[in-house]
Ligand code: ATP
C-alpha cells in the first residue's frame with residue numbers, strides 16, 4: 001500500500017455504496033427545481049481568476065486564501081478552479097445575453113474547490129446546488145427562495161433538523177455609514193483584534209463580524225449593527241420578506257450578525273443552519289446581490305440566489321437514517337456450463353427487452369457460488385440456466401425476494417418454464433408491484 005497512489009487530501013471518491021443516496025438526492029433536486037420553473041446551467045469548472053476576484057471580493061476568506069489558482073503554462077494566464085457558482089452563472093448570463101427579454105430563473109450543480117482544512121462537512125472539493133433568479137428586484141423572489149428551500153427540507157425529511165436565520169445588509173449607504181461606526185468601534189478595541197481582523201479593519205471591516213475566532217465573539221457580539229442603518233427602502237424590503245415568511249408559517253430568527261463571507265450581497269441574506277454537524281452548521285446560504293451583474297460588466301439587473309452544500313445535507317440524511325432503498329435488479333441470471341454461458345447474454349437481452357433490470361452472472365463458477373452472488377445482488381428473482389435447462393429449451397425461475405403468485409396452495413420453490421413464459425410471468429408480477 002505504501003507505494004499506492006492516493007486521492008488528493010480533502011477530495012472524496014464517491015463509491016457505489018454511497019451512490020444511491022446521491023442519486024436519490026439529485027432526483028429530488030431535479031423534481032423540486034422543475035416544480036418552481038428553474039432551468040439548468042452548466043459552466044466550466046475553470047475560470048479566469050479575475051472573475052472571482054471581482055465577484056467575491058479581494059478581501060474575503062475565499063479569495064485571500066481558499067482558491068486553487070495556478071498559472072496556465074501555455075499562455076501565462078492566471079486560472080482558478082471555481083470556489084462557488086454564482087460568479088460563473090452571472091458571467092455566463094451576461095456573455096450569452098440571457099436577460100435580453102427579462103428575468104431568468106436558473107440553477108446549477110457540481111463540484112467547487114476551496115483550499116480549506118479538511119474535516120467533517122468541510123472538504124477541498126465539495127458539491128453545491130445553486131439557484132439564482134436574475135433580473136428580479138424582489139421581495140417576491142426573496143420569499144420564493146425561502147419557501148422553496150423550506151419545501152426541499154420537507155421533501156428530504158430534514159425539516160426538523162434545520163432552522164432559518166435572516167438579516168438585511170441594506171444598500172451601499174447603509175453599508176458606508178455602518179462601516180464608519182464599525183471601524184471606530186473596532187479601533188477603540190484594537191488590542192482585542194486578532195491578526196486577521198487587524199488587517200481587515202483597513203480593508204474590509206464587515207468581514208470581522210464573520211470571524212470564527214472564539215476569542216473575538218464577545219467583541220463582535222457588541223459591535224454596531226448594520227440593521228440599525230437601513231434606509232426606508234431596505235427596511236420595507238426586509239419587512240416584506242419577513243411578512244412573506246410569516247404568511248407561509250415559516251419560523252426564522254433575525255440574526256443581525258449574519259453578514260456572509262462574500263462581498264456581493266446586499267439587502268436580504270439568509271442561512272439554513274443545523275446543530276447536527278458541529279462547527280460546519282450552515283447547509284444552505286444565500287441572499288440578494290443586486291450589484292453583481294453590473295459589476296461583472298452586464299447591464300444592471302437585480303438578482304438573488306442561494307447555494308447548498310450537498311455533502312453536509314447528505315451527512316444529515318444518512319445520520320437520520322433517511323436512506324433510499326438500495327438498487328436491486330429484477331433478475332440475476334445464473335448460468336452454469338458452456339452452452340448456458342453462451343446463451344446467457346442473449347437470454348439477458350431478451351429479459352431487458354421486456355423492461356427488466358438484469359445482472360448476468362459473469363466469470364463462470366459453480367451453481368452454489370453463483371447463487372450466493374444472486375442473493376447478494378438483492379435481485380427479486382434468479383433465472384437459472386444449466387445443462388438440463390439448455391437441453392429442454394427452458395429456464396428455471398427461483399424467487400429470491402419476490403414470490404410466485406398462486407391462486408391456491410403453497411407456491412412452488414422454483415419453476416421450470418420457457419424463457420418467453422418467464423418473461424410473461426415477470427411482467428404479470430411487476431405490473432402489480434412495481435411503480
Ligand atoms: P462556511 O461558513 O461553513 O465556511 P461559507 O459561508 O464559506 O460556509 P458559502 O460560500 O455560502 O459557504 O457556500 C454555500 C454552502 O456550501 C455552505 O453553506 C456549505 O453548506 C457549503 N460549503 C462551503 N464550503 C464548503 C466546504 N469546504 N466543504 C463542504 N461544504 C462547503
Ligand code: MG
Pocket residue numbers: 061261
Ligand atoms: Mg467558508
